[in-house]
Amino acid sequence: MGLLDTVIGALGQGGQGGGQAALIQAVLGMLAGQGGQGGGLADLAARFQQGGLGDVMGSWVSTGQNLPVSPDQLGSVLGDDLLGQLSQSTGMNGGDLLGQLSQVLPQVVDQLTPDGQMPQGGLDVGALLGQLLRR
Secondary structure, eight states: OOHHHHHHHHHHTTSTTTHHHHHHHHHHHHHHTOTTSOSOHHHHHHHHHHTTOHHHHHHHHSSSOOOOOOHHHHHHHHHHHHHHHHHHHHTOOHHHHHHHHHHHHHHHHHHHOTTSSOOSSOOOHHHHHHHHHHO
C-alpha cells in the first residue's frame, strides 16, 4: 500500500490520520486554489516551470514514470509564503512538511491527471476527494 493509499485511508476514517490527513487536505486545497493556499494546479505548474523543474511536474502529469523532487527543490519552488500557509494549515514544521510533501505531491498530481493532461477549468475539491477515495 502506497503513502497516498494510507493517507486516503485515513481520510476515509474520519481524518484520524493526524498530520497526513491534514497534509492531503492542504494539498487538495492548494491544487484547487482554495483557502488562500496557492492558485491551483496551473499555478503550481507555473511555479515549477519558473523554478527550472518543469520537467519534474510534467512527469507527474504525464502517463509515464514520476520524477522525484527533493524537499529543498520543493521548498524553493513553493516559496516561503505558500509554505507558511501550508505549515499553518497542517500544524507541521517546514522540514517535516517538505519531506512529506515531496512524497505525497507527485502521487496526488499523478492521480488527478490520469489521462496525462491538466484538467480544464479548475478543480473541485469535493470531486477530487471523491475521485481519490474511489481509487
